[in-house]
């Protein structure tokens with residue numbers, strides 16, 4: 001499991017001690033709005049942490065909790081993981097490995113509009129291209145999720161249209177390895 005660092009954040013693979021911070025964020029309707037649409041219950045947060053830990057073991061990547069250095073508070077979460085077509089995850093995470101990889105993010109609304117999602121996403125994107133032999137990284141969003149689309153734009157991703165992922169029709173954005181390399185300082 002890999003801990004990542006940015007100027008303002010430490011990205012820690014999900015662990016049971018992240019429960020309170022994840023639940024405080026994922027139970028908020030404004031966070032859930034363009035995800036499942038339903039605020040996450042404590043039981044769902046617990047199950048998500050356990051599933052993520054299985055994915056880290058199987059894939060060597062999954063979800064991180066974003067911990068702000070200044071406050072040591074959990075302010076968000078993000079992922080590099082295999083996409084899936086179906087709404088429900090397969091029982092064995094290895095069954096997802098033939099799918100493309102995606103990058104994803106969410107923040108507690110207290111810290112929106114400070115650039116933290118983009119900052120974490122740049123670091124997670126570097127991890128993805130440096131750790132896996134992928135030719136491209138995808139990101140998917142509800143068509144009305146403009147804020148997330150702007151993070152994708154800031155990463156240099158290009159929108160390629162509507163596709164079915166997670167059992168839904170989602171705007172799909174792509175960052176090729178070639179474009180990612182061109183964007184590196």
Ligand SMILES: CC(C)(COP(=O)(O)OP(=O)(O)OC[C@H]1O[C@@H](n2cnc3c(N)ncnc32)[C@H](O)[C@@H]1OP(=O)(O)O)[C@@H](O)C(=O)NCCC(=O)NCCS
Pocket residue numbers: 030031032034035105106107108111112113114115116117118119140141142145147148150151
């Ligand atoms: C998607 C989401 C993470 C975007 O958050 P965000 O705060 O808008 O995105 P960033 O953290 O990259 O911040 C960018 C903003 O910070 C501003 N900013 C302030 N200080 C900054 C700094 N030091 N560096 C960069 N940007 C900074 C930018 O100008 C930009 O402003 P704007 O929002 O007025 O355009 C957030 O809306 C969210 O968590 N939504 C709920 C969950 C969700 O939908 N997740 C995505 C699913 S696809």
